[in-house]
Amino acid sequence: MEMFVIGITVFTLATFVGFEVITKVPPTLHTPLMSGSNAISGITIIGAIFAAGLKLNFWTSAFGVIAISFAMINVVGGFMVTHRMLGMFKRKG
Amino acid sequence: MSSALKNPAVTNLIYLFASILFIVALKRLSHPRTALRGNLIGAFGMLLAIVITVLISIDRPDISGLGYWLIGVGIAVGTIVGAIFAVRVPMTGMPQMVGLLNGFGGGASLLVAGAELIAKMGEMSHPDFHVDETLRFFIGSTMAAGIIGAVTFFGSLVAAGKLQELKWVPSGNVIPAQQVVNALLFTLIVAGAVWGTYDPSKLWVFWPIVVVASVLGVLVTTPIGGADMPVVICLLNSYSGMAAAATGFVLGNNGLIIAGSLVGSSGIILCQIMCKAMNRSLTNVLFGKLAPSEGSASADDVYAGKVKSTSADEIAMLFDTARRVVIVPGYGMAVSQAQHAVRDLANALEAKGIEVEFGIHPVAGRMPGHMNVLLAEANIPYEKVREMDDINSTFEQTDVVLVIGANDVVNPLARTDPKSPIAGMPILDVDKARTVIIMKRSLSPGFAGIPNPLFAADNALMYFGDGKKAVLDLVAAVKAAG
Numbered sequence: 001m002e003m004f005v006i007g008i009t010v011f012t013l014a015t016f017v018g019f020e021v022i023t024k025v026p027p028t029l030h031t032p033l034m035s036g037s038n039a040i041s042g043i044t045i046i047g048a049i050f051a052a053g054l055k056l057n058f059w060t061s062a063f064g065v066i067a068i069s070f071a072m073i074n075v076v077g078g079f080m081v082t083h084r085m086l087g088m089f090k091r092k093g
Numbered sequence: 094m095s096s097a098l099k100n101p102a103v104t105n106l107i108y109l110f111a112s113i114l115f116i117v118a119l120k121r122l123s124h125p126r127t128a129l130r131g132n133l134i135g136a137f138g139m140l141l142a143i144v145i146t147v148l149i150s151i152d153r154p155d156i157s158g159l160g161y162w163l164i165g166v167g168i169a170v171g172t173i174v175g176a177i178f179a180v181r182v183p184m185t186g187m188p189q190m191v192g193l194l195n196g197f198g199g200g201a202s203l204l205v206a207g208a209e210l211i212a213k214m215g216e217m218s219h220p221d222f223h224v225d226e227t228l229r230f231f232i233g234s235t236m237a238a239g240i241i242g243a244v245t246f247f248g249s250l251v252a253a254g255k256l257q258e259l260k261w262v263p264s265g266n267v268i269p270a271q272q273v274v275n276a277l278l279f280t281l282i283v284a285g286a287v288w289g290t291y292d293p294s295k296l297w298v299f300w301p302i303v304v305v306a307s308v309l310g311v312l313v314t315t316p317i318g319g320a321d322m323p324v325v326i327c328l329l330n331s332y333s334g335m336a337a338a339a340t341g342f343v344l345g346n347n348g349l350i351i352a353g354s355l356v357g358s359s360g361i362i363l364c365q366i367m368c369k370a371m372n373r374s375l376t377n378v379l380f381g382k383l384a385p386s387e388g389s390a391s392a393d394d395v396y397a398g399k400v401k402s403t404s405a406d407e408i409a410m411l412f413d414t415a416r417r418v419v420i421v422p423g424y425g426m427a428v429s430q431a432q433h434a435v436r437d438l439a440n441a442l443e444a445k446g447i448e449v450e451f452g453i454h455p456v457a458g459r460m461p462g463h464m465n466v467l468l469a470e471a472n473i474p475y476e477k478v479r480e481m482d483d484i485n486s487t488f489e490q491t492d493v494v495l496v497i498g499a500n501d502v503v504n505p506l507a508r509t510d511p512k513s514p515i516a517g518m519p520i521l522d523v524d525k526a527r528t529v530i531i532m533k534r535s536l537s538p539g540f541a542g543i544p545n546p547l548f549a550a551d552n553a554l555m556y557f558g559d560g561k562k563a564v565l566d567l568v569a570a571v572k573a574a575g
Contacts, residue, residue: 001226001227001230003227003230003345004227004230004342006347007341007342007345007347007350010347010350010351010354011338011341011342011350011354014112014350014351014354014355015354015355015357015358017116017355018119018354018355018356018357018358018359019358019362021116021119021120021123021355022119022355022358022359022362022363023362024120024123025119025122025123026123026124026480027366027453027455027461027462027465027480028125028462028465028475028478028480029122029125029128029462029465030363030366030460030461030462030465031187031191031460031461031462031463031465031466032122032128032132032462032466033119033122033359033363033461033462034191034326034327034330034359034360034363034460034461034462035187035190035191035194036118036119036122036132036135037119037330037334037355037356037359037360038191038194038195038198038330038333038356039135039136039139039194040115040118040119040135040139040334040352040355040356041195041198041330041333041334041336041337041352041353041356042139042197042198042201042337043111043115043139043142043337043348043349043352043353044198044201044202044205044336044337044340044349044353045142045143045146045201046108046142046143046146046344046346046348046349047201047202047205047209047340047341047343047344047346047349048167048201048204048205049143049146049147049150049164049167050146050150050205050344051204051205051208051209051212052150052160052163052164052167053150053151053153053156053160053163053164054160054208054212055155055212057211057212057215059207059208059211060208060211060212061159061160061163063204063205063207063208063211064163064167064204064205064208065163065164065166065167066167066204067167067200067201067202067204067205067208068163068164068167068168068171068201069167069170069171069174070171070197070198070200070201070204071171071197071198071201072167072168072170072171072172072174072175073171073174073175073178073194073197074171074175074194074197074198074201074333075139075143075171075175076171076172076175076176076179077174077175077176077178077179077190077194077197078175078179078194079132079135079136079139080175080176080179080180081178081179081182081187081190082132083129083132083133083136084179084180085184085187085466085469086125086128086129086132087129088184088466088469088470088472089125089128089129089469089475090469090472090474090475091125091126091474091475091476092474092476092477
């Protein structure tokens with residue numbers, strides 16, 4: 001119960017931080033913002049690693065290993081493609 | 094080291110540090126100069142979170158030998174596939190790429206929720222186990238993570254498939270009364286989730302709910318297409334974050350909750366920006382249909398005898414007397430991969446001492462910022478690429494505007510005809526320039542399905558041609574004109 005209230009508190013505050021930070025991103029960078037924030041949502045990999053390391057059970061292990069791959073595609077693909085894009089934004093001259 | 098890792102306070106502080114790095118990364122996205130370093134900071138935060146999680150997991154006394162392998166294999170496969178995607182994808186394919194990544198994030202959250210649920214069911218079969226509030230919160234969060242994850246995964250696959258223009262991906266309304274069915278499915282999902290949470294002995298309801306949510310994910314995405322795609326991609330982006338946040342509640346991990354809610358709010362903000370740029374509500378985009386209003390003029394009435402077409406050589410002559418040119422790219426430029434040719438054109442014009450700038454409508458292309466990335470890829474400095482509100486006041490002092498593959502976003506009906514389906518949508522006021530040249534394959538309407546009186550305006554010239562080739566012809570003509 002208490003853990004849940006803490007969770008809700010963190011969720012609410014983080015959402016406000018998100019709104020404050022994201023509204024300052026200029027439209028030029030909206031595509032890298034999407035791919036970059038996407039990579040961040042790959043944080044679910046933490047849960048995936050825990051699931052794969054649970055005491056052995058066919059289904060939790062199978063779900064865990066697929067979830068790790070999915071989340072890792074999200075993380076690696078997201079950060080790398082964002083890096084590639086941001087490297088293209090150049091100033092005059 | 095290993096003893097410190099057994100202390101949850103230490104590991105939670107490390108997750109908190111990773112979350113701070115994510116916030117710094119997003120903060121640095123406020124300027125192209127700082128963004129690249131910011132992304133690296135974010136990636137470092139993620140690396141830290143992953144490494145610490147792996148260390149905790151392999152430190153557990155009950156991990157099996159296979160557990161090590163599973164973690165290693167999963168990470169290796171995901172890294173390789175993700176890297177291949179990231180290196181191979183062309184900039185024009187970025188909307189599909191982001192769509193697909195959203196899906197993988199959602200899918201991962203769904204699977205984690207499933208695995209945690211199975212593990213919990215194992216614990217519950219123990220005779221000492223008793224139901225309390227904590228369990229209910231666990232179940233509620235698991236349901237939420239599973240439902241949002243499933244909708245995100247399947248919705249994103251359909252969206253990415255549609256953007257990639259795969260023929261076998263369902264599009265439009267695929268079943269009769271689709272909106273009604275969707276509403277019923279949604280009710281069913283909520284009811285099931287509430288039931289399972291209220292009565293933990295009915296936990297199996299998670300699986301049918303996930304199946305229904307998967308179907309719903311497909312059905313809500315198929316009818317949305319074309320110029321509405323940016324909104325859907327943003328919404329799915331938001332969902333992938335919400336799914337991660339819900340997973341954070343399942344695991345009681347604040348790092349996941351923070352990172353997930355950051356992404357969730359980012360997607361929602363982009364959604365709002367896109368909807369505002371089309372003067373439509375989110376509900377209208379998701380459930381409504383753009384239909385030409387009755388009594389709106391037909392294409393024949395608007396265009397009859399009034400459309401003047403031009404050639405590359407004539408345009409080159411116009412440029413000769415111009416001092417300021419604005420180029421307005423749209424989805425057509427992306428489709429024909431004309432961004433490099435457009436850069437050559439801008440360079441040729443600048444070589445003649447002409448000031449060249451680019452005007453971008455927020456919903457141009459198939460995702461927010463799509464045009465900016467394509468122009469950046471073609472080495473066009475970002476200072477020359479200006480937003481709608483910023484450039485609109487300059488059109489009156491502009492000699493020539495060149496519209497490349499855009500239509501609805503420059504349609505003056507949005508300002509003048511209150512009955513038009515795009516009424517009130519902010520547009521680029523290109524009609525205020527001295528001369529407007531519209532480069533297009535034909536007079537066919539844009540996504541809104543209405544004729545564009547701009548094409549028949551006195552100061553407008555149509556330059557019919559196929560995207561890239563037409564731009565290249567123009568470059569040659571400009572250079573030949575000396």
